[in-house]
Amino acid sequence: MRISIAILTFAAAISLFISGAGASLAPASFGFPTIVQMANSVAWSQDTANALRYEDVSIDFGGGVPFGPVSLAFPSIHQTSLECQSMTHTDFAQTSEYAAFAYPFVGVGSYGLPVPGLA
Numbered sequence: 001m002r003i004s005i006a007i008l009t010f011a012a013a014i015s016l017f018i019s020g021a022g023a024s025l026a027p028a029s030f031g032f033p034t035i036v037q038m039a040n041s042v043a044w045s046q047d048t049a050n051a052l053r054y055e056d057v058s059i060d061f062g063g064g065v066p067f068g069p070v071s072l073a074f075p076s077i078h079q080t081s082l083e084c085q086s087m088t089h090t091d092f093a094q095t096s097e098y099a100a101f102a103y104p105f106v107g108v109g110s111y112g113l114p115v116p117g118l119a
Contacts, residue, residue, distance in 0.1 A: 034100060034101065034102040035100070035101045035102075036098075036099070036100050036101075037097075037098070037099045037100075038096075038097065038098050038099075039095075039096070039097040040094075040095070040096050040097075041093075041094070041095045042093070042094050043091070043092070043093040043094075044090075044091065044092050044093075045090070045091045046088065046089065046090045046091075047088070047089050048086070048087065048088045048089075049085075049086070049087045049088075050084075050085070050086050050087075051083075051084070051085040051086075052082075052083070052084050052085075053081070053082070053083040053084075054081070054082050054083075055079070055080070055081040055082075056079075056080050056081075057077070057078070057079045057080075058076070058077070058078045058079075059076065059077040059078075060076045060077075061074035061075075061076070062074075
């Protein structure tokens with residue numbers, strides 16, 4: 001009888017340390033996951049164009065054309081042209097972008113199962 005009482009006492013003591021196995025499939029999460037994106041850009045450009053044009057023309061018709069007692073004389077023509085152009089163009093742009101996207105959390109459980117094709 002003493003042995004059976006000792007065995008029962010030992011079994012009762014061991015049973016106090018043993019807990020049942022269990023699992024919870026529904027997560028304890030809350031809130032909205034948020035995606036935030038921020039972007040900044042700065043652009044600066046400068047271009048320069050230079051142009052030079054030089055023209056020189058000389059026209060000489062000779063000594064003239066004798067026409068009876070009067071001779072016709074044509075003038076000599078000389079022309080010089082010099083043209084310079086310089087152009088500079090500068091651009092500056094600065095942009096800032098901010099985007100935020102939030103969506104509700106979908107967990108595992110009888111009402112929160114993921115929809116096939118969307119997960």
